[in-house]
Amino acid sequence: MDARLRGVLAPVLTPFNADLSPDAQRLARFCRWLLTHGCAAVAPFGTTSEANSLSVDERERLLDTILEDGVPAGRLLPGTGACALTDAVRLTTQAVRHGCAGVLMLPPFYYKAVSDDGFFRFFAEVIERVGDARLRVYLYHFPPVAHVGFTVNLVERLLRAYPRIVAGMKDSSGDFGNTKTMLDAFARGGFDVFVGSERFLLAGMRDGGAGCISATANVNAAAIDRLYQAWRSPEAERLQAEVDAVRGAVEKLPLIPALKAIVAQYAADPAWLTVRPPFVDLAPEQRDALLAQLTALKLAMPDVRG
């Protein structure tokens, strides 16, 4: 049996230098902090990581640095999906060669009139070219942003063709009905479904889910992990309501600049404020209101450093 990923994962925010180049050292420090403050693993190069605003070269160098800096490969689930087959192969090969626990793959997201056959062909080609039995692919389903995604038939076909390699899904559809469909169809077969927001964590666990991979885990992983650990307890509903309150405060605003503003504040490190275009900073009054609300909710990020 594999040591499968379970629990709370953060799609790690990517810090940038003033010249908009990624700051690898700061990223590594933040990954280490997350891993000791509620995260079972970290998922760099997700949507929240601004990974789709990074080149493949930048992503490769960042992963190398995180690993050199001591983040254990077994607790890493890097995003390696890409529009270009050759990019997805290159990023996935690097992750597997380093022994990463798995990879989280968006489908190629530029072209929209793509059939299940086409997506199957893409993933089959990536898996065959990477050609490593250690590969574990988690499918990243995010139709609200990607505008493409994974149907039940596609997942079924991929699982039949690559039963050990296709390992699970992050469902960021925002529709728990879809999550439940995937859980009912595949969870008993060992396909690990992570909800894409902690709002659905309790519901997901009750239906056989594996945890959550959520943007807000960058700032609230400890509390989300308490819910994950206690989901069978009488406290679960209260813990769910607590994490929902923080999520609610953050997701009213553009999520990535908001999360960066929170880290910058709690780490007392304004370098974290920088976002790469096409994102823009929060307005000062948005930031102040957000931080006041989180203080009222008693959000804590003990010992976080930039």
Add this chain to the structure above:
Amino acid sequence: MDARLRGVLAPVLTPFNADLSPDAQRLARFCRWLLTHGCAAVAPFGTTSEANSLSVDERERLLDTILEDGVPAGRLLPGTGACALTDAVRLTTQAVRHGCAGVLMLPPFYYKAVSDDGFFRFFAEVIERVGDARLRVYLYHFPPVAHVGFTVNLVERLLRAYPRIVAGMKDSSGDFGNTKTMLDAFARGGFDVFVGSERFLLAGMRDGGAGCISATANVNAAAIDRLYQAWRSPEAERLQAEVDAVRGAVEKLPLIPALKAIVAQYAADPAWLTVRPPFVDLAPEQRDALLAQLTALKLAMPDVRG
């Protein structure tokens, strides 16, 4: 005054080898054929080129080869838009350094809740980093696929900040109302609006447009160019109807595999059939029906070679 691009441009199909690597020599030959058979210029690395299924390295090498192979830089409008700022800068810098007539830039298309401020920041950053007065940027507006695009306010702001550099637009919205809005707002100021389908070519020319950049120009550029040359003549409506008939036959099917099937047939070169995942080939019966219809419409591609 610049020698501005005008007329019919093809977003050139990208031929692949059996191992799915791009075939640079075949691409160069096809570009040269297009330039002597109706195209004023060619636009490699567009949507129809499967460019978003190519890595940046692959795109760079292809452009180098096309140029070495004798396609004149002054008749090239490569696509250089990308999700990652650093990729867009790299591709655009290469094109300008080679003296390309301009670049056709998609906005960064992964993230969806992006403001005009964010897109402005992205394009400003690209233009400043490329830092070359010869740069001519054509904005590629394609909301049906990119799910993001250019508002009138954004174009206005970009033109004010970079009046010579921001040179025009390809409008593939499929909504001539939008094209007319852009033409009315900016065409008199020297902003060149190309319609994204020859269906709108006559209407576009009557309202001050510069031509069209259209997928079907890969197979029907000569006829589209006859319409472009004769748009003021009494023949124009008939010529428009003729190119519409070909377009109608092709666009019932997945456009890129259909266009490749046509080139494969007329060039007697089955290598052209290959599409990169996530695309899949046409079914044989789709292909046969398409080719029969085009024969009935008397489509000709004289002397085309694979």
